[in-house]
Amino acid sequence: MEPMDEGQVIEMCKRGDLSAYRALYDRYEQPLLRTACRMLGRQEDAEDAVQDAFLRLYRGIDGFRSGARFSTYLFRILMNACFDMLRKKKGAVFDDFDIERLPLHSSHEDKHALAEAVGALPPQMKSCFVLFAIEEFKYEEIAGILNISEGSVKANIHRARKKLREWLGPLPDGGMR
């Protein structure tokens, strides 16, 4: 498929053209999967969330107003799908950041430690942090995606950083995180 303007692709989606959905999938597959993976912890759950997000997109695309930022719209749908999944299996996720429940990591080279720490953040804090630190959304965009204030986004990211520093402990060179 020739690269197309996103506005055109969305118009085609509104007409029910599946090739346009494929174009959107190609464009957003990785960021959506990555975000869902960080939110839910397991890739298979992340794939379910992305699948659900596309179905929700198909059902609701007529409500997307041209002029609005599509990535914000799509990520909002994904986040709703993720939050719904988290609610459904609430017992399987940590309600709050809980150091005791995480395995100890002695090596700071162990990148899995960081992934686990991010995964153990409370959902709201994690969503702000993941969108900011991994997907590089701006505060304003994150506020739009999560339907919260920019101040709340900043506070959540700041608290997430603090918690990660707490859990990951001293730096290898003897400094503190």
Place this chain on the structure above:
Amino acid sequence: MNCKKYDAYRLGKMNEAEFRSHAEGCASCKRQADADERIMAELGYLKRPLSAPNLWARIEEDLKKEQDIKRRDKLHVYARPGRSKLIAWLRKRSFILVPAALVAVGIGLGLFFELRHRTPASGLLAKEALRKVELTEREYIRAIDDLEKKARPKMASLDPGMMSLYRDKLEAIDSQIARCREALGVNSANAHIRRYMLAALQTKQQTLAELLTYE
């Protein structure tokens, strides 16, 4: 103990230049900023590409199913020209019809209760005018009754869906007329309730005329 200026900077209460100049002389802020920078650098690992070879196929299957459902719904609507079309039409306009119906019901109820408790002295028509109105009204009601007699066999010939829609609508109008009559029993000279009843009668006439021309 961590310096609070780092929090202020991260929460947007202190600009970057201000913070940098402060951090040069503040070990706590420098330490926190370094630690955060390291965390952010290590996060690069979480940006690695993920492989989901069957995901699009699953999504496509879902979307195709959804398309089929939409198509079936459309076919269903057009296959039954009577009720389904009407329901689709009503659904499309529900954003206007629902509030309009609520407003109409509200106005109707308000009017009804107000008129029930109103003293006969308010909104009175002159005696002669009242007589004329009642006469014309009786003639109008008679004409509508005739129209209803003509429409009855037509209604019986409709498919059950359309028949029940028309029946429900006419019943609703009749109950409005009955309420007006009840209110007029309390105050027969009230011009407002007369107008309200006239509107109901006109709606009934239009509905019956529509029914007679329905194909």
